[in-house]
Amino acid sequence: MAVFFNESTIDAEAQGDGVAIKHLITPERVNSDKVRTDQIRLDAGAETDFSVGAGDLAWAHVLDGAAVLVTDAGEQPLNQDHFLFLPPGQSARLKSEAGALVFRATVPDAARFDSGWDAAALECRCMDWTNEPVLNSEFDARKRIYMVTPQLSGTKAVKGEMILYPPGTQAANHHHEGAEHFQVILRGAATFYLNDAPHKVKAGDTVYIYDNERHYFINDGEEELAFIEYFVPGVYKTVWAENAPICTWNPSGKDIKGGTPSREIAAHSSAEAHSRTDL
Incomplete structure (x- = not known):
């Protein structure tokens, strides 16, 4: 667990x-x-x-x-x-x-x-990383910024990103196969669902997740939730729960400061992230 x-x-x-x-x-x-x-x-x-x-x-x-x-x-x-x-x-x-x-x-x-x-x-x-492209969730106001990818690091041993959840946003229920990963809460608080059981998390928390553990965040707090997450290895499979929307990320054309990003990343789902050549 x-x-x-x-x-x-x-x-x-x-x-x-x-x-x-x-x-x-x-x-x-x-x-x-x-x-x-x-x-x-x-x-x-x-x-x-x-x-x-x-x-x-x-x-x-x-x-x-x-x-x-x-x-x-x-x-x-x-x-x-x-x-x-x-x-x-x-x-x-x-x-x-x-x-x-x-x-x-x-x-x-x-x-x-x-x-x-x-x-x-x-x-x-x-x-x-503030010059990296911001990707917007197709379903709500969440944002993603890649921190380490094969293109940025030169290896598939690890993949990671920063994710921002404004109040009232949430991810879809899902699990991963072929990698373990962890999340570090940088700021904010939220409810983290693990195998459908709720857990309160806050700034300073680390959550270490194994293969096949269903999970998702709901930001039910009053401030933005920011966390970093890293997968080892960086190649794995993401599986969504039945009837859950697949997380899709679209380019915003901007970096987190609102300027022109250092590169371009095309729209993709979380399931494609490890196999994209533009990451």
């Missing part, structure tokens, strides 16, 4: 001067080794190792504050608008002048999730 927890219930471990880490998704907590997630806090002036294991891949984004990624290629400033993809074996350090809170996910031994795995072809990439 899916695992629910809030980051506030997990103790932080000191990692040196001004650095503390919360281990969120762990094999022990979810009984799976597909992915691990951490929340890393850097105090003002702190610095920490941010390297990736030889067979792993990782991604990260800033939840609060600002940081700088330091690699052999130089320094990359990071804020809440950035999404960072880190390939296997990447050597890196993370530092912050004024303090930062950073979310990081790692897929150990990532080659097992991508039959076309080519570690040498993967690169360290930093993108401004």
